[in-house]
Amino acid sequence: MSADEASMPAFRRLSTKYAVAIAAVLLLGMALVLALAGYFVYRGTNELRDELAASFSEIQGQYDQRTLRASSTYLSRRLFNPLYHLDMTALNAEIARINAWLEPRSVLILDEQGRVVTDGTLANAGHGRIESVPERLSEQPSLIEETENGDRLYFRIAHGDEAIGYGRIDFSDARERALLKGVHAQIEAAWERFEDWFLSIGAIGLIVALLVSLAIGWRLSVSLSRPLREMSDAAEQFASGNLSHQLPTQAEDELGRLAASLNRMAADLQKAGRVLHRAQEIAAFGSWEWRPGRETLQLSHGVYLILGLDSGTEPYRIDDLVQAAIPQDRDQLAQVLQGAFETTVSFELRIQRRDGALRIVRIKGESECEENGRLVASFGTIQDITEQQQAQVQLMRLANFDTLTGLPNRNLFYDRLRHAVQKTRRNGGQVALFFLDLDRFKEINDALGHDVGDALLRTAAQRLSDMVRDCDTLARMGGDEFTLMIEGVSATLSPSAVACKLIDALSAPFELAGQELFVSASVGIALFPQDADDLETLIKHADIAMYAAKEKGEGSFHFFTSALQRAASERLVLEHQLRAALDQGELRLHFQPQVRVEDAVPVGIEALLRWGDGESSVSPGRFVPVLESSGLITRVTQPVLREAGAALAASRARGFADLRVSVNLSARQLRQPELIGQIESTLAEFDLRPEQLEIEITESTLLDNEQCQSNAVQLAALGVRLAIDDFGTGYSSLTYLKRFDVDALKVDRSFVKDMLDDQDDALIVHAVVGLASGLGIESVAEGVELAAQRAQLRKQGCDLIQGYLIARPMPLPELLDWLDA
Template identity: 70%
Template sequence: MNQGVIKAQFAAGNLSHQLPERTSDELGRLADSLNRMARDLQKANQLLHRAQEIAAFGSWEWRPAQKVLQTSHGVQRMLGLAPTAKLAQIDDFLAFVEPTDRDRFASVLHGRFETPVSLELSLRGRDGKQRRMLVRGESERSDDGLVEASFGTIQDITEQQRVQRQLTRLANFDTLTGLPNRNLFYDRLSHALLKAKREQGSVALFFLDLDRFKEINDALGHDVGDSLLRLAAKRLKATVRDCDTLARMGGDEFTLIIEDCREGMAPQAIAGKLIDALHAPFLLVERELFISVSVGIALFPDDASDLETLIRHADVAMYAAKSSGRGAFHFFTTELQEAASRRLTLEGQLRQAIEREEIVLHFQPQVRADDGRLVGIEALMRWRQGELAVPPSQFVPVLEETGLITRLTGPVLREACAALKALEAHGFMDVRVAVNLSARQLQEPELLTLIESTLERFVLRPEQIEVEITESTLLDNALCQDNAVKLGVFGVRLALDDFGTGYSSLTYLKRFDVDALKIDRSFVQDMLEDPDDAQIVKAVVGLAAGLGIDSIGEGVEQDAQSTWLESIGCDLLQGYRIAHPMPLNDLIVWLETRYGAAPTSAAI
């Protein structure tokens, strides 16, 4: 190739050709230097093209005088063109730009701007796929202000924007249910309150908590729990408008923001729809699962003037709904706030009471109805604050709701067994002690191990312990049911407490090998005046007799009640008519006074 052609190729930017080597003179050394520079430049261009390819990046240049558009390989690649393809005219490139963006991009190419500019636009390549591009441009002008050249870059930001949208969604939406999460909830509630203040409007905030979800989640596993949450969220979402914000706060808690509750959109009507939405069973793992929802409602500006207070008040109202029986709704009131404050104080005091061992046991005798012989004692928790006694109805529910009750399982069992040994030391043999266990306690994985070790420590037999559980504790709670079966197999007696007041199921009596039915005091109290209560008591006594298990009438306060219970065949009596709950030392004195120092007790 002659030197003229090589010079022309160099001038055109083609660096693949080399000047002839001449090493004998200065011109030869110059040729060598130029060849090295050409190779370095060619390598740099290759690296630049590779970098642009990796970064989905390209460059362009437009010179109006030559009316030629120059684009890099990166631009051609983005459009799906071969590297050798040319986009000589602006219209050639604009054909790939979405029609709505063409005028804006043309203005950049023609340099119709005073300063460097950037804009986003959409391109559609040869493959038909739309891509989002970031175009940057600058211009060079002559002394008289005419555009001599426009040049800039173009970057494919399609994937970047997709990732950004995904990150935004992850930051603002719950991945399990697809609902707005806590962050987006706070943002939308803040905007709703600002709008309500500006327009003198109102906002209703609903705080929702699923009832019995934890029991199902613990019993059947997190996969089932997650599926249940998704289905519940879908039902709840179907009851609200698109303009309303239903958010998942975490766990089984949800919130709902309703702006401007007008006629026809009363908060109580909305709450009713939410509750009804979860009424039907959920079919999962080939079984029907039942949950409900407790709803608390707080109104802005009536109940609160700021975001945090509104949320707190809705939460307080929700707990009131849950305490009233679940599957219900409750509006916030100042009385609720005062009660919540007292409850919080009580919880703190209970934590200290447990540390200080202020929770003690009192014992109430259980005697045979026919001859009055002692059969057992029931261990009942009492809380003494100095000279004051806090009623169990005030502190036991708080222990159960907060889970503090589980910290007392071991101490209660040990103190109850120690009481039996004390009775044996005073000649009262073969007496059993009844211990109440809540759902939380019955779900403890190591419950059976704890009972076994405690009995071994005090040298007692399993049948000397009677565990009292309510029917609702066993309802669809697999962990409670499993532990109840294990306790029965081990030999611990099982008594169904408050029988007839809960979700009565005769299958419990067979499946769990129940040893006793306790007739609730509400029936015993009115059975002499209310024929319906009398029939219920007779039915329970007859059922127990037919199954060969004990019937226990609790809450017996009158001679006439004990006489009537004996006449219908009730086995055991318990109540103030027999004795009040009392400390162990007082119990021993009472027993020795009633039975003498060494009575003959009923065999277990």
Template identity: 40%
Template sequence: MSDETASILVVDDDPLIRLLAREILEQDGFVVVEATHGEEALQQFAATGADLVLLDVLMPGLDGFAACERLRQTPSGLHLPIVMMTGLEDEASIRRAYDAGATDFIAKPIHWPVLAYRLRYILRASAAVRELAWRAEFQRVLIDTLPIPLSVEDARGECLACNPAFEALVSLTCVTHSGPARPLVASAELPPPPNPLDARGQRVYETSMRGTGGNPREVIVHQAVFVPPGTGEPGLISAILDITERKRHEERLRLADTVFQTAADAIVVTDAQGVIKSVNPAFTTLTGYSPAEAIGETPRLLKSERHDDQFYTDLWRTLTETGQWTGEIWQRHKNGPTFPTWESIEAVRDADGRILEYVAFFSDISQRKLAEQEIFFRANFDPLTGLPNRSLLHERVDQSIKQARRMGRRMGLLFLDLDRFKQVNDTLGHVVGDALLCQVAERLQECVRETDTVARYSGDEFVLVLPEVAHARDACAVAEKVIERIAEPFALNGATVRIGVSIGVALYPGHGQDQAALLRHADLAMYQAKAAGRNTYRQYETLMTDQVVKQMSLETDLRLALLNQELAVHYQPILDLESGALAGAEALIRWPHPQRGMVPPSEFIPLAEDTGLIREIGAWVLERVCQTLGEWDRIGLRVPISVNLSSHQILRGLTVEAVEDLLRRYSLRSELLAFELTESVLLSNTIQAQQWLEAIRRLGIRVDIDDFGTGYSSLAYLKRFPVNRIKIDRAFVRDMVSNPNDRALVEAMLAMAHSLDLDVVAEGIEDEEQLTLLRRLGCEYAQGFYFSPAVPDADFVRIAANLGAIGQ
């Protein structure tokens, strides 16, 4: 639209005014539209619009003031030039016109020659105002939609304007110059600029500021000076670029690069086709290939030939389908050796899911595999012999049972215990004992097939597993072969050692349906082999289990007997053969069971030793003997009582201090108490036993060697240990009258004892002939049924009285 063709809406109820306005304005090139009153004007404007409205004030109906206000309320009338014609020239009318939204006013009567010029000027001025308004709105929208925070402040640092991006950055609402000014948040919270404005009045710097919620933000600030119109004072425009995320991203990149460069794992990056783009230093360390040698190649560079084509096919299929693969893979070093690695491969995809790169991480797991092998070996094999241990044995037995069940066959299990191994270990030392176990393991492996298993069960116990046994005699044949092989001498550190082996044989399915039953029954059979004299084998029989049940029942009863004071101490007289006087007594334990009757000591004493109850029983017997000695002393009976001690008591419980306490509590003279020890006690731990015996002898307690001649009789230990006398076992006394050999042995023992200045007690005297012979040979003391069996306390007192021993 040009000024000449502008459309003018003339609104006046006076036809003459409308006519004159039309003629004047059309002559000047304007398009004129007429309306007679305010309502018509609104309708006409809504229908055709207008570039300018020439509006009379005083009209019937809707007057000019109201019409002007209504026009301004329409979207098209917001910036419409409205010129009001009025004959009212008072100040109030003029103010009302402007308040209603009038652009200008013309006083009536109208000076028609200048009307067109005045309207044309108003049109041009309005167009300029609209242009400015459009530009201002454009700039506002532009600034508001810019993602960069912008703020404008005056010379005093007060905020004149800011955009929503700035408000979001600082989490505050800014005000413009039309509202009350307040300090600019950015200026208040930004540190002082590090550099002054340059010659152009600009500067750029990087700093930190508090953002939304007080969170620190990293920003780049662009500032420029400007002079607001009408002030002459320079202000400052600030454009703030929030680079927090960029800095974080850069930090992540730096961290990623640091990890890439310093990672212990080798890292390889390839493109989508598998061509290597980058490798880290660890890759070079592990493979020997430098980045220059690896980049541009494919991972086939490291192919070890340890995997077949199917392995790589599966790898790539998994990687394609899932985007990742993890597993063990062997690589080849640049110099040739191969090594195992644990590798993880990840596909890197773009937003559309297309694969861009592959990233692979791998580490050398050679040491880990060695450690795993070591752990597996330690968990499943005996470290000394290298044989399967108990854990692996159970697996092998289970496997053999399953195989035999599936095939409908037998399998055999042999439980072995070495005979006399403890003697070798104690006398020659643990080093020799370990060497012996290793040689035994080698010989056992020579006695079986490759499909059989030889396992070390514990200590000197071994187990053989024979998966396929056609007949029971086949397992027994293996047992015989083992016994024969183990019986051969062992050469150990210059010494020749001979041992034996006791073997228990159990067969699936006849002797058990699972490994626990087979092992238990083979173990029972092995103990039967030991009971049969050792160095032999026994096949499991159901009766063996019955015997074990009987033993368990006996053990339970023995514990109850100890608890309920059912045990008793009997005393067997010891006589002086020269004078016939009572020389002492041996305390012997008896067990009158409420249901079983009198239980022989040969049944419950070994059981007590096996279960450890012998220590409690021995302590009780010693306490009871000391109590009896005190009672005898009060009636004038003062003869020593001999108490049998086991190795369990001497080495694991009965201290010298405990013996002193007993003597003190019962006010006993030490010479009234004697201890009887077997030869095996002296040999079990010579240093400890010697120290204990020497301390006992210093108390004045006599020490006797019981069952002399049945063990490892030696002049050496008789000379070394502080022994007072020996007791010849009844086995030699029983037949010495009729058997020259037994008589010779008795004579030799007496001669040896007398040469060492030791007294001798002969056990088991049953008749006059034995007594006469012993007197003639010079034996000092004797005991046996010929004189009296072991009797209760009261009966012994009567015997002592008959022999005149009371009151002496």
């Protein structure tokens, strides 16, 4: 055997050994390469997973923050007027719009103390509940807080710097959390599968080495790395605001479904953006943003509408928007757009649209800076408030001025009076307050119509305005009442002289409706600080003085005195006592006979209201006016009718079947809708003939309103007699005597009393009796106390008389005895 042949096995063994070693080294090298590749792929993929989840969370948070900021200013302006006027219907309507636009979890409108005004529901269960409002909200218009269930937006409801309440909107993050949770779940599921694949690939790689490793690497690159890179690119696009970017979704695996979810999220964000743009368009509201290094502004669709531009217009630069403002506002606008302010700023300016129209806009801006102070971005909102300001001016006009006369109304007058009182407290001096009430205006208004009445008020207001100084305040308080405030009262400017001028200004006739009308004024005067030490008391005292002037007679004025105050206090006490008396049935009727003037035969009895007996009795002259003015008189109507009917029934039982009873009714009573029914029930209850009941009213009562006239017509149709009491003392309209089938005229006792000594009174009595005779109706003279008066009345042809000469008013038992006598 040769040496060469002997060396062959060793060589083979050597070759095998080296081959195994080389194979082992190669295998280990490939395993190391595979392990290193797998490590870097594993680490990079894990980082991409975390970055992707964080990126989507940041995108969602930033978008929500900007959306809420842009909405708060708009909502504040929308809610200001309804909250200012406490218009619950308008507030609930606005909350309904907020729910439709932003789909919040809840909406609360709070007043400036943090109490719930409304939650938008009809039940409004939380009304009045106090909700906490962050203190930081006093330093900024809106605030966003994170809660367990989402974000909570607080914003001030204000006009300028004056806040009248707050809004609180809770946004549920359930949907976003569910979406992000789904994203995280799919990423985690993909990651778990990737880990399973990676271990499997590692195990197989150790067995099948290079080819399997290359195949797995290629598979990972195709199926995982590229989709993740695409998702990362999509996240950057979404963060930059490009929500139209779409991820490819060809694959049906987890990554494909994840891409589809991301596309749906982008579509939802786009939809929310369109809703916001629509809301901005409706409210003439838009937003802007600028970042250093950019030449153009990022504008919402609403800004283009405000500027009168097509949304397809080329991008707007800062200079372009600045030039749209009027010259004096341009520098401030440029500073706001470029973020030159450290705090949030807001101001109003005028801009000229592309079509040349001038508009008033409110621009709000704030800046975002890094910790070192470097500006990152400036952004804010622009709102067209032209119509709002015009409406505000109109509302202020309506709130402070009378629409009929153009004078200040009660609200503005009290405000000026309050300032005058405060000024007088500081500087000394006097303030004179005048209350004016037009005499007989109601009669003219009812007789000639409201159009003539309104024209009279306008003319009277103009006359009064012409005689007061520019520094004085003349106002219409409502109806035919006016007030005048004069500061700096002195000897040269006495309240008495002013009152005379006010009365004289109205003394000339008013040429209205083709005729001359005469109106006077009753003026009450109160002085500060002599008559009162506060505003409310001053007003009350002037009102008391005005009613005192009315009692003096038309065209009079009266200063407030302590005696008037005592009288007013006594009247309040009397009213309180009257209410108790009515509840306890203490008011009773006395009856005074009416007899024929020729033979003194009783024809009727007049029912007269009385309160108390003997020394404890209260004069009708005191309590009847209180019944009238307080409205308590309507509570007396039914009891008086029934007691009068009972009196007739009792007299009929004594043989006086044809006797009639007269019942006095005031204007308040005559216009009661239920009056006719009460009279019919009384006639039926006591089996009385309609002509046995006579209703006495004053001549001005028929002028009161249509209900009075309607009831008068129905009484005549029913057969009930109608008598005019105190004839000749009021604002007469003789046509009413025939129009309403009047049955009797009663001559007022003031004329009868002096008819023997006063020729004028005698002529008046003669005229009234003659008028009644000429119209074919009865005449009744009241207050006959002397036989000479009776003789004179008989001579003049008067039909009936009543008075102390015949009998005093008496209770029913005494009346029955008198009839039997």
